Amino acid sequence: VGGSGILYPRSSITRDTQTLDGFWEFSLCNCTVSGEEWNDYDCLKDDGDEDVELMPVPSSYNDVSVNATVRDHVGVVKYRRSFVLPASWSNKTVWLRFGSVCYAAKVYINRQLTVTHEIGHLPFVADITQFLKFDEENEIVVLVNNTLTVSTVPQGSKVLLPSGRIKQDYTFDFFNYAGIDRSVILYTTETTYIDDLTLTTTISGTTAVVAYDVYIEGNDISTLTVSIRDREGHVVASEECDSFTGTLILQNVTLWWPYLMDPTPGYLYTFRVEVFNAADQLLDRYDLPFGVRELSWDNSTFKINSKPIYFRGFGRHEDSDIRGKGLDLPLIIRDHNLIRWIGANSYRTSHYPYAEEIMDLADQLGIMIIDECPAVNTEYFNQELLENHKRSLTEMINRDKNRPSVVMWSAANEPRTQYNESEAYYKEVVAHVKALDASRPVTVVNSVNATTDHSGQFLDILSFNKYNAWYENPGDLDVIVPDLINEAEAWHQRHNKPVLLTEYGADTLEGLHFLPSYIWSEEYQNDLLSRHFEAFDQLRREGWFIGEMIWNFADFKTAQTYTRVGGNKKGIFTRQRQPKSSAHLLRRRYWALAGLL
């Protein structure tokens, strides 16, 4: 049995990497494939009869094209390219790793089915050694299926339009982008290699205990060593291991702190694992950045390193013009520059795990992440869905378990927890998360009322979304303070746990002005925020209200509906990442909350 390792592919003295990012040939497969048919589907046989265009990887494919047939395609598309490998790789194990493919992927190397994966926004990896050629070009074909069903995470359904066209329907409020939206990387190892590594840190005074659990695949191992380097590269702890689990002690430890809580937020050490064979040859080396911090929570607080945290942040999306959800390095740096400019300390990866490159930035900058799996708006509960939902959590936790920035798991956004059957479902989902990682609190982001919800009893932190003076009582700003306070109190009173507001906000068309303020105007967004701030300040005095996250960081694209003008406009920033006037207001509040204004 192999490990479940999904370590990020890093070059090292023992590992080579090669990227397959760039232009791929792309075509629509003119078939509609349902969930079950997809398992037997093989669109390689369609070869030759499609229109082929160039498609960049990484990117969602939908908005690159000028054709609605591409944007709105439901079913399978085909990506193809060739690659050559250096001869030096011919005696290595060669791995192929996708950062994510939305939604389902079938990968063929030299026409042989190599790996399949379902559920977007999560990486997968396969040993492709046996399929490769070293003296000529290799072909890779990826079939991508964006069809959502009642059992996919997230759910969707297909509708037949009067025109005969099949359309993908979904209730979640962001565009169902698809494609190879994160990097594709080839890398090598020996047959004995480091498959997985789990680190947990505990602190006592100025000393930290770093517990490690290393998973090695292969039999050639004779010696295992572990060591820790500080930011300057000095070795500060090391040992030759007796077993695959153990501890290293760090004296005078530099802790990982959130942004604006310390002059050096986001301090990272590097954990190095090395595997040697009997001839003392280095077979594998893996360097993992990690932070030392300890989380704790009770019925009124959430703490990092024993200090209570008040979240000031956002719900966000991976979303931008043209690329959709495609990884875009300039964009993600810009986003984190804006996050620091505005003085936020956190965000939720609404409504799916974000690219590992984004998580790296959060680790380095001290931005706290509520890491959310792709279960959004779950409407109908069934066993297959539950299994897929749990798998998405397993894969997310395997990927992100070592990240100091990840301070909470979100098991779902706005599930229909008013239904009786949601009780057993969320009991099992939360138990699953706890079994995988007990070191972080678990939340579910709810939109139903505290009194009707069935999930709160299982959670550590109660999160809720509420659109006062928007979906409820649009235009009536005066309802915000009493209503929000009532609802937050109802959650706390029912479960006696910390409460967090994970979404509030108003759609705002940049440049639209009305005095007195009127919905959709910049003035209205400002007034709505200000009233919420009043409510938050009152709630904070009650001692169990632990944070505010505005919806949304930036405007983003959605499916076409008459409630959305060019997408969801609740951003504090435009989709091009320029501030609306609310950004300046929020900036004053977040810096004041940080105690720096």
Ligand code: GCB
């Ligand atoms: C919500 C959802 C979010 C939507 C938002 C809205 O409650 O969680 O995905 O975008 O409301 O603006 O309607």
